[in-house]
Amino acid sequence: MVCNTWLFKAGFGVCLSSLLLFSSKAAAQMSISPLVIEAKADRGQAQGMITITNTGNTLSRVRVYAEPFTYSRDTGFQTLPVNSPNNLTPYLQFSPRELTIQPGESRRVRLIGRLAPSLAEGEYRAVVFNETLNESKDSAGNNVTLATRIGVTFYIRKGNLSGKLAVNNATFNPQQKQIQILVRNSGKATVRPSINWSLQREGTVVKTGTVDATAVVAESDRHLLLNFPGTENLAPAQYQLTGELVWGEDKNKSKLPFDVNVLIPATTTDSPKK
The missing domain is CATH 2.60.40.10 (Immunoglobulins)
Known part of the structure; x- marks a missing residue:
């Protein structure tokens, strides 16, 4: 799981945090499970399901999108360019892409990976970000939007693969x-x-x-x-x-x-x- 918090004020975006755990009150108001999905492709297809729960007291607007990623030796999680060799996103479909979730309500997002027959055997990866936008006002009365995203890592393996x-x-x-x-x-x-x-x-x-x-x-x-x-x-x-x-x-x-x-x-x- 990856959690990022962004603050948008007067048209500017500032990264507040980039952590592998819940780092803010806003993040704690959204619960997602599971945080890791691993699947083996069967006839080129694999799927998973994400459950998003609004644990806060106000309505949440959630946007869902995916990016390729890896874990580096020293810096840990990082997103990658779209031309990365293990990028799952071109073969990934999910629905819905935008959700409105009432307090205490849970919604599901279905993930489906359809690997092209020409793809070589290997592991294909994507992080599926669930981004919540929360609007409020600061002490000066300015409108502030806090964007919190929590990532679910999705692995699809084509072929009989194992780690060593x-x-x-x-x-x-x-x-x-x-x-x-x-x-x-x-x-x-x-x-x-x-x-x-x-x-x-x-x-x-x-x-x-x-x-x-x-x-x-x-x-x-x-x-x-x-x-x-x-x-x-x-x-x-x-x-x-x-x-x-x-x-x-x-x-x-x-x-x-x-x-x-x-x-x-x-x-x-x-x-x-x-």
């Missing part, structure tokens, strides 16, 4: 002040692994934790942050990071153990720690 994951390494990200794991997907299908991990130093467990399921696009790699507080207080030293990647359905889960070293570097502001 590996943990390449673990490093310390000095900007985020977090340990990050570089996960490589050399397969033909996107995988959404979760992570169970344990950080040790000289045989003593320092910290354990989990990472929620995160998409690693086919034939790409991505840094996944362990994201636990207090990393900057770790003593500069070499640590051992162990754990497992877990993905797939409950009855057919795949697991990949990993065991890598990670160096927490010393900085000029560090004081000796033991």
